[in-house]
Amino acid sequence: MIISKKIDRKKLLETIKDYNSFFLVGCSECASLCGTGGEPELEELKKELEAAGKKVTGTFRAKTGCQVLGTKVELKPFKDELADTQVVIVMSCGAGTQAMVEAFPDKPVYPSNDSLFLGNMTRFQMFDERCSLCGECILEQTGGICPVTNCPKGLLNGPCGGTSNGNCEVSPDIRCAWVRIYDRLEKINRLDDMKKVIKAKDWSKSQSPQVLSARPKKEGKKTK
Amino acid sequence: MVTAEVGPPKGTDIKEMLHHIEVLKGKIDAANVTDNQSAVMRISSLAVCQIVKENGLEPILQMTCRDRNRIGLQADLLGASVLGIESVLCMTGDHVSAGDHKAAKPVYDIESVQLLQVVDGMNNGKDMSGNDLQGSTNFFQGAVVTPEANPLQPQLIKFGKKVEAGARFFQTQAIYDIDKFKTFMEHARQYSTKVLAGIVVLKSAGMAKFLNNFVPGITVPDELIEELKAAGKEKALETGLNIAARHVKQLHDEKICDGVHIMAIGMEDKVPTIMERAGLL
Numbered sequence: 228m229i230i231s232k233k234i235d236r237k238k239l240l241e242t243i244k245d246y247n248s249f250f251l252v253g254c255s256e257c258a259s260l261c262g263t264g265g266e267p268e269l270e271e272l273k274k275e276l277e278a279a280g281k282k283v284t285g286t287f288r289a290k291t292g293c294q295v296l297g298t299k300v301e302l303k304p305f306k307d308e309l310a311d312t313q314v315v316i317v318m319s320c321g322a323g324t325q326a327m328v329e330a331f332p333d334k335p336v337y338p339s340n341d342s343l344f345l346g347n348m349t350r351f352q353m354f355d356e357r358c359s360l361c362g363e364c365i366l367e368q369t370g371g372i373c374p375v376t377n378c379p380k381g382l383l384n385g386p387c388g389g390t391s392n393g394n395c396e397v398s399p400d401i402r403c404a405w406v407r408i409y410d411r412l413e414k415i416n417r418l419d420d421m422k423k424v425i426k427a428k429d430w431s432k433s434q435s436p437q438v439l440s441a442r443p444k445k446e447g448k449k450t451k
Numbered sequence: 452m453v454t455a456e457v458g459p460p461k462g463t464d465i466k467e468m469l470h471h472i473e474v475l476k477g478k479i480d481a482a483n484v485t486d487n488q489s490a491v492m493r494i495s496s497l498a499v500c501q502i503v504k505e506n507g508l509e510p511i512l513q514m515t516c517r518d519r520n521r522i523g524l525q526a527d528l529l530g531a532s533v534l535g536i537e538s539v540l541c542m543t544g545d546h547v548s549a550g551d552h553k554a555a556k557p558v559y560d561i562e563s564v565q566l567l568q569v570v571d572g573m574n575n576g577k578d579m580s581g582n583d584l585q586g587s588t589n590f591f592q593g594a595v596v597t598p599e600a601n602p603l604q605p606q607l608i609k610f611g612k613k614v615e616a617g618a619r620f621f622q623t624q625a626i627y628d629i630d631k632f633k634t635f636m637e638h639a640r641q642y643s644t645k646v647l648a649g650i651v652v653l654k655s656a657g658m659a660k661f662l663n664n665f666v667p668g669i670t671v672p673d674e675l676i677e678e679l680k681a682a683g684k685e686k687a688l689e690t691g692l693n694i695a696a697r698h699v700k701q702l703h704d705e706k707i708c709d710g711v712h713i714m715a716i717g718m719e720d721k722v723p724t725i726m727e728r729a730g731l732l
Contacts, residue, residue, distance in 0.1 A: 379546055380517075380557070384564035385609030387543055388597035388624050391667035397546045409605040421605070424612050427521065427565045427579065 228257035229320040230346035230354045231264070234339055240279060242337055243314060248282040250305070250312040252327055254292030254319035262352050263340045264292070264318035272318065272339060284311040292323030299330050362432030368420055370411035375428070377404035383425040452710025453699075453731065454511065454622065454647060455722045457482045457503055459494035465502070471719035472506045478723045478732060481509040483540060483622070483712070487518060490550025497527055500536050511593070512536050515544025520560035521569070521579050528573055532588040540593045540622065541566040563594060564609070564616045571617035593620035596646075597668035598635035599628070607638055614642045622712040625651035625662070627671045627694075629701055636708055645709040648702050652715055652725070653691035656680045692721060696728030703729065 243249070251269050258264025269286040276283050285308030289298045302309065309315075314335045317324040320342040327336045346354035359376040365383070366373060375381045379397035386405035389396025393406045412418045455475055460468055475482055482503055486496040500510035512531050514524065531539065543563040547555045561569065569579050576587035594613040600606035610621070621639070626632045626648055639646050651669075653659050656679040659671040675694055682690035699711050713722050726732045 379548075380543055380562065381559045382543060382562050384562065384612050386600070386605045388595065388600060388606070389545075389667045390597075390600055390602070390606070392601055396667050397548050403605075405605050406602060409602070409608070418608075421608050422611065424564055424568070424616055426568075427561045430560065 228260060228346060228348065228354075229322065230343045230356075231258055231261050231320050231340035232343055233263055233268075234341055236275065239316075239337070239339055243281075243316070246281075246313045246335070248284050248312045248314070249276055250284050250308055250315050251286040252292065252315060252317045252319070252323070253286070253288040254323050255288055256291050256293075256319075258292070258319040258323070258340065259288070260348060260352070261354070264288070264323075268318055272316070284308040289319070289323070292317070292319040293326055295326045295329055298326055302330060360433060361428065361430075362437075363429055365425060365428075368423065368425055370408045370415065370417065370420065372404060372408045372411060374404045374408065377401075377407070383428070385421065452645070452647060453479045453726060454481045454483060454710070454712045455479050455719060456712075456714050456716075457484050457499065457508075457510075457719070458488060458717070459484065459496065459499040461491065461493045463494075465494070468499070469502075469506065472503055472508050474720045475722060476506065476508045478726060479508075479713075480710075481511050481538060483511045483513050486513040486515045486542075486544065487550070488545075490517065490545045490547045490552070490555075492550070492552055497531055497534075497536075500531065501534050504535060509538070510536055511538040511540050513540045513542065514566065515542045516559055516562050516566055517544035517547065517557050520558050524561070524566065525569060525573065525578055528570065528588060528590070529584075532573075532590065537589070538591045538593065539570060540595065541570060541618070542595055564612050567592060567594060567613055567616035567618050574617075591619055592617055593622060593645075594618040595624065596621050596639075597624040598626055598632055599624070599670050600668050610639070611642070614644050618644055620645040620647065620709075622647045623649040624668045625649045625714065627653075627669070627675055627698070629698060629707065632702075633707055639708075647710040647712040648698075648708050650695050650698060650711050650713045650725075652688075652695045652713075652718060652721065653679060654718075655684070655687040655691070658691075692725055693728065695725045699725060699729035699731065703731065 251272055253264035253269045273283045273286055285305055287305055289301055292298055315327050315331050316337050316339050317327045318339045324338040344356040345358055345360055347357050348354055356376055358373055361375050386403050390403045393403055395401050395403050412421050457471055484496045484499045487493055496513050500512045503510040541563050547557045570590050570592040573588040574590055576584050578584055596610045597606055656676050659676045662669045663671050679687050679690050702708055715722050
């Protein structure tokens with residue numbers, strides 16, 4: 228899921244200081260799990276804005292905020308609240324915010340969160356990053372642990388000289404990605420995988436902005 | 452074979468660096484020129500290599516993958532080649548978080564093993580995309596290894612990959628336990644590559660403890676710390692120089708490896724002293 232974090236409230240209030248009325252959009256997916264865009268957070272921001280003397284015309288939690296068409300349809304019952312608002316505040320990720328930019332071409336749309344990374348949830352509201360969407364998976368060569376993401380240097384061929392008792396030099400609290408890969412390959416009896424040189428990555432595979440049509444080719448639009 | 456280091460300064464005043472070059476000239480075989488060492492911004496390694504060469508000392512161009520993508524790295528390799536720089540040391544490079552520009556975007560488009568492949572390709576007339584070069588390079592390329600990495604096995608696998616990728620020589624992280632290093636060399640001798648043992652001069656017992664506590668991959672044995680302590684503050688540096696000389700001598704006399712790489716860290720003028728005491732000058 229996309230991991231998000233609340234923007235410093237002072238910064239948000241500074242951004243919106245010229246406006247008086249707001250409509251808040253949360254998201255039932257990632258942002259709810261992150262505690263940044265679920266019902267409690269919508270209610271919390273509503274109260275904070277009202278305490279700051281602002282008007283909140285309505286709140287709404289999208290089913291999947293990055294799903295542009297579906298969210299537009301879901302917003303139909305909120306016609307009046309939306310007509311009354313000057314600004315839409317989106318409490319999900321950058322994709323959700325930009326979905327609303329598309330839905331509201333004539334209103335300012337502001338984010339209440341910073342979008343951080345594609346994360347795994349390890350415990351309630353605890354996340355770590357395991358995949359950086361590089362566009363060219365090498366997990367089959369690295370025992371299923373991604374060094375592009377888990378090594379701060381993205382090393383593809385083994386640890387640097389900074390491993391300290393198996394921990395990372397750059398982030399001493401985490402295990403060295405390549406020590407983890409080594410241990411795992413040993414366990415699954417595939418240590419020879421580590422002896423093969425992994426060639427330089429083709430970073431053009433992750434060049435933004437990306438577009439993809441997963442539709443069957445006949446009816447698909449232009450694919451990348 | 453003895454190599455040492457020339458550290459480019461931060462700023463345009465190169466008087467002290469020129470002095471170090473002068474001291475080392477004629478004594479050592481080649482000097483590594485560090486590349487924004489510890490991710491601290493300084494004069495570029497390539498520019499200083501040229502100065503080292505002009506001043507009569509053989510330079511080894513250190514190249515890290517932290518600050519340049521594959522286009523920048525290859526361009527600088529071609530540049531080094533036409534300037535007559537013959538040796539290059541391929542490294543990934545310390546992370547920007549270790550340096551003085553912590554907000555910088557680290558590049559790491561490629562890493563040390565792949566950079567070795569790139570140099571090998573350019574020596575064979577091809578760039579990284581397989582395009583023909585109009586005139587190939589002729590580098591003697593090397594890499595680094597940490598013989599006391601913990602754990603060691605993943606490091607040894609990487610060592611093998613570096614050899615396979617074309618590393619013809621290695622300069623090691625600092626070593627202080629010659630017996631342990633002999634074990635590493637037994638492994639290294641499976642490959643036809645040269646190994647220069649890393650020697651870092653201990654200036655005090657405090658420095659030795661600092662290395663043990665804060666520098667991964669370096670272990671100073673207790674008996675050396677005791678030796679430095681026993682020497683007292685005033686004679687600690689002398690003792691450190693003697694330890695370095697003793698290690699250099701043993702490595703040389705017992706032909707444990709192919710040479711030494713003395714990292715004097717600001718005390719380049721002491722390198723000849725170490726060599727004299729080791730009986731090499």
